[in-house]
Amino acid sequence: MKCKILVIGAGPGGYVAAIRAGQLGLDTIIVEGDRAGGTCLIRGCIPSKALIHAADKFEQMSAHGEKGHLGIKLAAKPELDFAETIAWKDGIVDRLNGGVEALLKKAKVKQVKGWAKFKDAKTCEVDTKDGIVNITAEHVILANGSKATELPFLPFGGDILSSADALSLTEVPKKLVVVGAGYIGLELGIAYRKLGSEVTFIEADKKILSTYDKELTAPVAQWLKKHDVTVHLGAKASGWQDNALSYTDKDGKEQTIAADKLLVTVGRQPNIDGWGLENMAVDTDNGFIKIDKYCHTSMKNVWAIGDVTGEPMLAHRASAQGEVVAEIIAGKKRDFNPVAIAAVCFTDPEIIAVGKSVDEAKADGIETIVGKFPLMANGRALTMEAAEGFVRITARADNHVILGIHAVGPHVSELSGEFALALEMGARLEDIAGTIHVHPTVTESFAEAALAALGHAIHI
Secondary structure, eight states: OEEEEEEEOOSTTHHHHHHHHHHTTOOEEEEESSOTTHHHHHHSHHHHHHHHHHHHHHHHHHTTSTTOBTTBOOSSOOOOOHHHHHHHHHHHHHHHHHHHHHHHHHTTOEEEESEEEEEETTEEEEEETTEEEEEEEEEEEEOOOEEEOOBTTBOSBTTEEOHHHHTSOSSOOSEEEEEOOSHHHHHHHHHHHHTTOEEEEEESSSSSSTTSOHHHHHHHHHHHHHTTOEEEETOEEEEEOSSEEEEEOTTSOEEEEEOSEEEEOOOEEEOOSSSOGGGTTOOEETTEEOOOTTOBOSSTTEEEOGGGGOSSOOHHHHHHHHHHHHHHHTTOOOOOOOSOOOEEEOSSSEEEEEEOOHHHHHHTTOOEEEEEEEGGGOHHHHHTTOOSOEEEEEEETTTOBEEEEEEEETTGGGGHHHHHHHHHTTOBHHHHHTSOOOTTSTTHHHHHHHHHHHTOOSOO
């Protein structure tokens, strides 16, 4: 087979690149060894959010038992059929997987299901169920994604779970220990706590969610404490035997803790092994494929996008890169140079971070002004019992150009688009303050934070 563009990997980067290339009339083949949608859709972002939603529902319904809540009382406690919960989650994944395949077909993209291995930079053989298929392309887009990092002394299998394994359990574990208190571990750990598990975190760092400042993570830490979730900071796991984790605590003492399941979430690493990257003369940097602002690699007409190219490992970054590369190949003038990329932790409460924090701006020698508005002063947040948290804006002191926006609170992930748009368009505090935000909505907190930075917030 020959084609103009060969895309390896049908995750959120690869399938977007292929669809856009098809829309532009380019002869495109996409190769995927698993299911279209990649880690995000099949065993990551989407199924985890489904599980989080189900856990929220169960916790909310449980609150209406016994004494009741909001004047609503259930005659009996809710019952959880976790197998049905997982089946519902799988149904969403199946639906979206089918949708991606249909979109690829609509764009006239040829789909080859199998595992690719490159002979050289433009030629690969794909091991399919019907045998080996050889493909030669003018352009190659590498969208191979990433995988969960496995600790040598805690190999995945049996009762030691990766994040993907944790999304396919048929029973809620009575006792769950999570190694790693980053966003993946906390999202899943909190969900399982709501479903009834006793949850303990073992974290080597001195704080949870180490990439975020303490003001943002404090409400999450408070939730953990309120819900009897034990967090051992400065602790390092060392082994697993007879359903007990061995670890060294912050004081250097050896400890053990029993658990039904052990979830290991210590990061992700790029998929660069086993498919012939060494035959492509492509440069790497600290294990990631090295790219320029056009997502071009060191080899002519070989491009790379998404997790395989490094941080931030975010699906929306990969999708944006995929679209850019397809348009460059089609002759359009594009590059990948976003002002900022929003990141969200779907913890309880949720966290948004986009752009620079106060400390990051200070490190760059920028004088700033900061405005913060508490959600407890927002009417809509109060009516949804979602008043814990705040919206914070960091702007330049000289011209009020917004440098960063951070927020923590229930449902705040839905504000991330407006936050990212503000930074991308170079908005100033006055632009946000002068935009009429709908009342009553949580988005009013964004305008109020801008007013606070200007020194005249209305509702605080």
